[in-house]
Amino acid sequence: MKQKIGPGVIVGFIVILVWCLLPVAWIISLSFKSVSETTTGSAQFLPKSWTIQNYKDILSNGDFTDALRNSFGIAIIATLLSVIFATLAAYAIARLDFKGKRVVLSIALAIAMFPVVSLISPLFDMWRTFHLFNTWPGLIIPYMSFTLPLAIWTLSAFFREIPWEMEQAAQVDGATSWQAFRKVIVPLAAPGVFTAAILTFFFAWNEFALAISLTSTTSSRTVPAQMSFFVGPDPFNPPYSQLATAAVIVTIPVIVIVLLFQRRIVAGLTSGAVKG
Amino acid sequence: MSTTVATPAQSAKTPPGKVVASDRAVAENRLGQKLVAPAVVIMVLVTAYPMLQALYLSLFRYRLTTPEDKGFVGLSNYGVILGDSLFWKDTLNTVIIMVVTVAIELVIGFAFAMVMHRIMIARGLMRTAILIPYGIVTVVSAFAWQFAFSINNGFVNSWFHWLPWISPQQNWFGDHWHAMFAIMASEIWKTTPFMSLLLLAGLSQVSEDMLEAAQVDGATWTQRLYKVILPNMKAAIMVAVLFRALDAFRIFDNIVIMTAGAQNTESSSFLTYRQVIQQMQLGMGSALSVLLFLAVLVIAFLIVKLFRVDLASARGEG
Numbered sequence: 001m002k003q004k005i006g007p008g009v010i011v012g013f014i015v016i017l018v019w020c021l022l023p024v025a026w027i028i029s030l031s032f033k034s035v036s037e038t039t040t041g042s043a044q045f046l047p048k049s050w051t052i053q054n055y056k057d058i059l060s061n062g063d064f065t066d067a068l069r070n071s072f073g074i075a076i077i078a079t080l081l082s083v084i085f086a087t088l089a090a091y092a093i094a095r096l097d098f099k100g101k102r103v104v105l106s107i108a109l110a111i112a113m114f115p116v117v118s119l120i121s122p123l124f125d126m127w128r129t130f131h132l133f134n135t136w137p138g139l140i141i142p143y144m145s146f147t148l149p150l151a152i153w154t155l156s157a158f159f160r161e162i163p164w165e166m167e168q169a170a171q172v173d174g175a176t177s178w179q180a181f182r183k184v185i186v187p188l189a190a191p192g193v194f195t196a197a198i199l200t201f202f203f204a205w206n207e208f209a210l211a212i213s214l215t216s217t218t219s220s221r222t223v224p225a226q227m228s229f230f231v232g233p234d235p236f237n238p239p240y241s242q243l244a245t246a247a248v249i250v251t252i253p254v255i256v257i258v259l260l261f262q263r264r265i266v267a268g269l270t271s272g273a274v275k276g
Numbered sequence: 277m278s279t280t281v282a283t284p285a286q287s288a289k290t291p292p293g294k295v296v297a298s299d300r301a302v303a304e305n306r307l308g309q310k311l312v313a314p315a316v317v318i319m320v321l322v323t324a325y326p327m328l329q330a331l332y333l334s335l336f337r338y339r340l341t342t343p344e345d346k347g348f349v350g351l352s353n354y355g356v357i358l359g360d361s362l363f364w365k366d367t368l369n370t371v372i373i374m375v376v377t378v379a380i381e382l383v384i385g386f387a388f389a390m391v392m393h394r395i396m397i398a399r400g401l402m403r404t405a406i407l408i409p410y411g412i413v414t415v416v417s418a419f420a421w422q423f424a425f426s427i428n429n430g431f432v433n434s435w436f437h438w439l440p441w442i443s444p445q446q447n448w449f450g451d452h453w454h455a456m457f458a459i460m461a462s463e464i465w466k467t468t469p470f471m472s473l474l475l476l477a478g479l480s481q482v483s484e485d486m487l488e489a490a491q492v493d494g495a496t497w498t499q500r501l502y503k504v505i506l507p508n509m510k511a512a513i514m515v516a517v518l519f520r521a522l523d524a525f526r527i528f529d530n531i532v533i534m535t536a537g538a539q540n541t542e543s544s545s546f547l548t549y550r551q552v553i554q555q556m557q558l559g560m561g562s563a564l565s566v567l568l569f570l571a572v573l574v575i576a577f578l579i580v581k582l583f584r585v586d587l588a589s590a591r592g593e594g
Contacts, residue, residue, distance in 0.1 A: 012391030013402065020405040023420045023465060024412070026431065030423060041428030045435075089315040097301065098308025104316055111319050113522045115572050117545035118565040121552040122326035122333065145322035148315050206413045208529040209545070213553050224415035228533060240429050247416040254411040262403040269410075269470070270477035 024251070030244035031055070038240040054245035064246060066218040067226035071250070074136055074222060075204035078143035083197045086148055087189075090155030095164065108149035116146065120213045127214055134216045142210055147200040154199060154268045158192030195268030198261055205253070223250045327569060334563035340556035353563035363547065363564075367571075370543045373456070374524040374575075377463050381520060382513075384464070385471030392472065393479050406469040414466060418533035421462035425449070455539040462530045467523065471516050478512020479505070514583040521579060522572055544568055 026045065030038070031054055033047040042048065058064050093101055123142065124133070132138035162185070170180040211225040218226065227246055230239075258265065334353055338346045357363050392402055409417070424430045425448035437444040448454045482505050490500050506513070528545040535541045537550070548568055552561035 009391055009394045012387065013395055013398070016388055016391060016402065017405050019465070020408055020469060023417065023424065024408060026424055027416070027420045030429075038429050043428065043430060043434045045431045085315040085318060089312040092308040092311035096304050096308035096311070098305040098312075100309060100312075104312050107316060107319055111323050112519075113572060113576055114323055115522075115526045115545065115565075115568045117526060117528055117548050118330065118569045119323065119326050120549055121558055121561040121565045122329040123322075124552055125333065125558055126326060126329065141318070142322050145319045148319050152315060202411050208413075208415050208532075209549065212532075213549060224413050224529070227415055227419070240423050240426070243419055244423065247413075247419050250413055251416055254413070255408060258404055258407040258411050262400060262407055265407055265411075266403055266473060269473055 027244045027247045027251075030241055031248045033241045033244075035239060035241055054241050055249075058242060058245045058249065063218050063226060063230070064223070067221050067223045068249070070136070070218075070220055071205060071222040071224075074139050074143070074220075075201050077136070078140045078147065078204045079197050079200045081140070082144045082147045082151055082200045083193060085144070086151030086155055086196060087193055089148075089152050090159050093152070093156040094159035094162075104152075108152050111145065112149040114146070116142075116207075116209050120209065123210070124213060133214060134220050136220055138214050139207075139210060139220065139222070142214075143204045143207060146207075147203045150203070151196040151200055154196045155192050158195070158268075159189065162188045191264060192268075194261075195264045198257055198265055199268055201257070202254070205250075327566075330562040330565045330569075332562075333558055334566050336559045338557075338559035338562075340558060346559075349559070353560050354567070357560070357563055357567065362542075365540060366542045366544050366547045369456070369541060370525055370527065370545075373460060373463065373527055373543065374521055377460050377467070377524050378517060378521050380460075380464055381468045381471045382517065385468050385475050385516070388468065388472035389475040389479050392476050406472065409466045409469045410473075412466065414529040415533055417462050417466045418530045421458060421465065422449075422534045425458045425461075449535055449539065452539045452541065455535050455541045459527075459530050459534050459541060462534065463524065463527060467520060471520055474512060474516040474519075475509070478509035478516075481512070482508045510583065514579070517583075518576065518579045521575060525572060525575055544571065 029046050032050045032052070033042060034049065034051045034053060037048055089104065092098065093104065119142065127133040127138050132141070164185075166184050166188075167180045170184045171177060175183065206224070207222070208224045208228070211222045212228060215221045215225060221229075223246070227243060227250075230243060230246065335348060335350060336346055337349045337353075388406070392406070395402060425432050427433065427445065427447055430448075432448070433442065433444050433446050436442045437446075446454070448458045486504055486508070487500060490504050495503065526545055527543050528549065531537060531541055531543050531546050532549075537546055542550075544564075545568065548561055548564040551557045551564055555561075
């Protein structure tokens with residue numbers, strides 16, 4: 001709408017920024033408070049004296065670094081596998097005519113709505129039988145099935161927009177089919193695949209219910225699960241500033257990804273959900 | 277899992293040149309099914325099969341601490357659950373959280389979407405800001421808000437004690453409604469931006485010409501909102517409400533971190549988790565899983581019926 005920006009819009013703009021960033025600023029500020037300051041109680045927003053001791057403590061805490069390794073490993077592997085399978089499926093859905101296309105989309109839709117917690121009881125039982133309990137694959141496999149629907153939607157919406165005739169045009173101009181695929185189709189499809197990968201990564205990075213149910217030690221516990229067990233010596237007085245530090249560290253990858261790829265994430269989120 | 281690459285199969289069907297259309301269609305049909313097979317197998321194996329397993333286990337008395345005591349009990353697990361006041365209390369909590377958060381998110385999300393639609397400057401900054409709550413780990417959001425509402429270390433009491441209903445010594449986790457408020461604050465904070473992005477996408481599909489025509493015809497702002505903007509965004513609103521409602525109904529992370537179910541703030545998901553993982557009651561837990569699944573189905577059905585929108589057509593699928 002090419003109207004001039006009124007004061008209401010400016011106020012709204014500021015409200016949105018404060019809404020989104022205040023809690024983030026809050027945990028960052030809290031992470032620089034000393035443990036003794038939060039133990040005695042410090043109701044002010046900013047630290048009385050700034051310290052980086054929490055970061056030193058958390059990053060030398062073996063349980064936390066193990067959890068960080070598990071989070072990265074599990075999220076990245078789940079993302080790669082999920083995106084590969086979703087790309088194959090989305091290509092078929094967008095370009096080929098085959099029986100059962102609607103069935104596939106319905107299954108994906110149903111799984112997107114599936115209550116994850118419902119799976120805790122059967123998976124807990126099954127994973128112990130298959131020796132997948134407390135292992136990386138034990139989390140990677142369910143993460144794949146829960147991210148595939150979103151990835152398939154995003155990618156099939158994206159693939160439908162690709163001008164596939166260009167592949168043939170390149171072949172007419174003398175390119176081999178491999179060249180046509182690599183030089184024409186891959187660059188066009190890459191942004192969509194990449195967007196699906198980001199959304200998948202966010203899910204796996206965020207997941208908590210399965211992560212605390214299907215793991216039992218730091219050999220496979222991810223950061224969100226580890227944080228819920230990190231209560232410190234006094235359960236009624238959790239180590240606020242250290243938890244905030246862990247929270248900041250696990251948020252850094254999210255912020256980096258958002259800063260670099262905001263446009264693609266928004267396109268991916270909305271293309272999969274709202275069309276026509 | 278065999279993954280057939282697109283190219284060989286395609287080139288296999290092209291050489292004869294004058295293939296009959298039906299042969300081509302058969303080959304395309306087969307290739308399409310091969311390509312979707314791995315994804316479908318993974319999706320079904322980890323959801324449908326375990327769900328059937330849960331259905332089966334829910335008919336047994338089965339506690340992991342006393343496995344030799346396992347025995348078929350028919351539907352009695354369901355009878356116990358449906359006759360238990362805790363189950364209904366938790367269900368009520370979950371429904372309250374779902375209805376309140378989705379309603380508030382819809383209003384605030386729409387306001388945010390209007391602002392984002394109008395703003396011409398600093399769009400990158402706005403997008404970045406709005407995506408941070410979306411991308412942030414729910415457990416982190418729960419901790420951030422738990423600390424913000426803390427008596428000793430939180431800023432909420434000291435910033436807002438001038439409001440008549442907030443005392444400087446307010447213990448937000450000391451009673452049911454205050455604790456529910458804190459949980460919903462974290463939930464609303466994290467998910468409103470997602471809602472606003474979906475609504476923004478719907479808003480940008482409302483024709484500007486139609487809006488101008490309405491304005492020329494003398495429609496007030498409210499009339500334009502209710503007669504032009506909202507009806508044209510119906511599909512987007514439907515998708516946003518459906519996804520957020522089902523998501524809110526599954527609320528788990530925020531409650532586990534912020535109250536661990538204290539002050540009667542337990543949700544259905546938390547109850548299921550507690551039965552399985554803490555009490556090791558696989559039979560009872562499986563029955564709860566089945567009920568949770570059925571509840572989600574009912575909610576999805578109600579929302580789709582309520583808005584009378586075909587999801588597939590809303591997505592542009594043929």
